[in-house]
Amino acid sequence: MNGIVPPYLLERLTTHADERVSACAARTLTVDETLRVKRAVAVPTVRATLVAPHPQRTISDAANTTALPGTTVRREGDPATGDVAVDEAYDALGATWTLLQEEYGRDSLDGAGRPLLATVHYGDRYDNAFWDGERMVFGDGDGQVFRSFTSAVDIVGHELAHGFVQATVDLVYQGQSGALNESVADVIGSLVKQRLLGQTAAEADWLIGAGIFTDQVQGVALRSLAAPGTAYDDDVLGADPQPASMADYVDTTTDNGGVHINSGIPNRAFHLAATGIGGYSWDGAGRVWYDVLEGRMVASDADFAAFATATIRAAGERFGDGSAQQSAVASAWAEVGVAPAESGAGSPADADTVRVERSGGLLGRVHVAEVPESALAQPERDRLVSLAETVAPEARPVPDGYTWRIEISQRVDITVGEQGLPDEVLALLRDILERGERGSQQEG
Structure with missing residues (x-):
């Protein structure tokens, strides 16, 4: 299970002075642990008929239970329901599908028109959103620390992006490959928001989950791609623990080896590459990162160095060796302290x-x-x-x-x-x- 809110944050909330908040966090952690054991394995879906690519969205309502998928409340083409969470999820799924199709020519997560499934109103004031291998699932938040998790389009894009990663390289959700999995999801979530708002790399806020916190929290978002470690600093939540470079890499056994923490390093590398190239991020660095995933240019257990090597190579293939774009990508990784791997390192096994x-x-x-x-x-x-x-x-x-x-x-x-x-x-x-x-x- 890939949840947007890391366990270390929820653990801090279990000590919240307000018993309602601490109880919500404790319930969320319990449910999350159960879901990690039960995580579904997705079955790729292929279109049965030759039709023009179009999204196939289905939104279900769990009615504040943990029974999935819940009751279907809106299908593709249906009018708005008036339920804010349902309609936000529907629109954000559409925005993510549109980015993949119109910018990269990809028909849904698997490239074969896979339906986009989502469940809202999951759990009792559930403080998280996650991809379970088959669908996106969104909680309503406790109302005091977290707002509804459908309220931020980049969070919806982030969860869908885990499905894209699963359909391509399927980065192992542990250690550096797991941090790359989280980072790619953050990158795509940010691209969805930037494209929806028509923002260039220089104009974007580079925040994931801006507005997801209530006014009671001292923080602007869950994470910052531009400045990891600065998204929040709250008496209850503590300080954002993300490092901005390898000099501060966190070696830990918690959170699957720090997948939500160390993702700050490749996140910042992408931000530096995108702003270095300039223009719209989905046209520059976004295409490079997409090429690496879609082209399966790294192994599923790739580390940061292997991914850096692949993105530098992909930038050369797309924009030309020695191009300004390739230089921007190489400089970005150097800035965060990641040295490219030696030739062949981190790639699939040799042919023989x-x-x-x-x-x-x-x-x-x-x-x-x-x-x-x-x-x-x-x-x-x-x-x-x-x-x-x-x-x-x-x-x-x-x-x-x-x-x-x-x-x-x-x-x-x-x-x-x-x-x-x-x-x-x-x-x-x-x-x-x-x-x-x-x-x-x-x-x-």
Whole structure:
């Protein structure tokens, strides 16, 4: 689950002097934890007929329960309902779809016309909004710290953007790749708002969730792409913890390794690149970032350095090597202290290499091995290549279970739980692991 409000902020609210606020925050944290366990796996949707691209929005009302999806209250083309949250969600979903279609030629999140689903009035004064792998879900806020989460178009764009990331690179929601996942969502959310307002990079406020706080909070937004660490400074919420450069990178095990905290670093890099290029952000830096995601130019576990390398390369491909645009992107990453990775680092495995990783268990141990693809018999290679299409649903990773990741160039990059893999596949993976580990020992 990707929630717009980070857990560290909600934890601070559980100590709020007002019992109603502290209770709302506690309930939100409890629900969030449940959703992390139950997070749905989305199934791509393809248009059945050849029609001109158009949004397919469906808004549901959870009626302040946590039952999803809720009752359908507005479909594509229906008139406004008069329910502010319903109509705000409908309009913001449309604004996000329009950005993707009219600026980047992408038909919805998956490029194939996937319907846009949203549920409003989720939970009892629920203090968050999230993408559950299938739909956007929005709480009404507690009314004292947070307003309704549909009230900010960039928050809606942010949640939808997680669906776009999921449909492309699917950045692992942990550590630096997780921070990049959050950052890309912030970038797209900001682009949606900027385009809706017709603002250039110089005119934009670069805030995520401006107006989401009530007047009782000392803060202007959840995050600032232009100046991470300055969005709020409140007696109850504390100070915005986001770093603006690698010099202040936060090494933590909370919040999935600081995904909402360290996203400030790539956020600021995008802001610097966008303002350095100038004009409309979606025409400059936005196209570069989009190219990296849509073109799958990084691996799902990419770190900041790998992403920086990919954006510099993408800027050269789009605007020309040595262009002012490419220079602006390179300078932006240098300003935040991220050095590009060495050639090939952070990219999918080489074409002639099979990489196998087994991790998990209560101890969290990791075993990794690589073998030349030529070392496998043709039926073995074919079995691994087809694995992504044949693996059973029960093979999803589970808490404390063993997980396998298999990479073969750009043909295979899959992570599955050991409990759902066929015996013959497990035997093959273990054999590859043993061969790779023996090879490493011989080299040593």
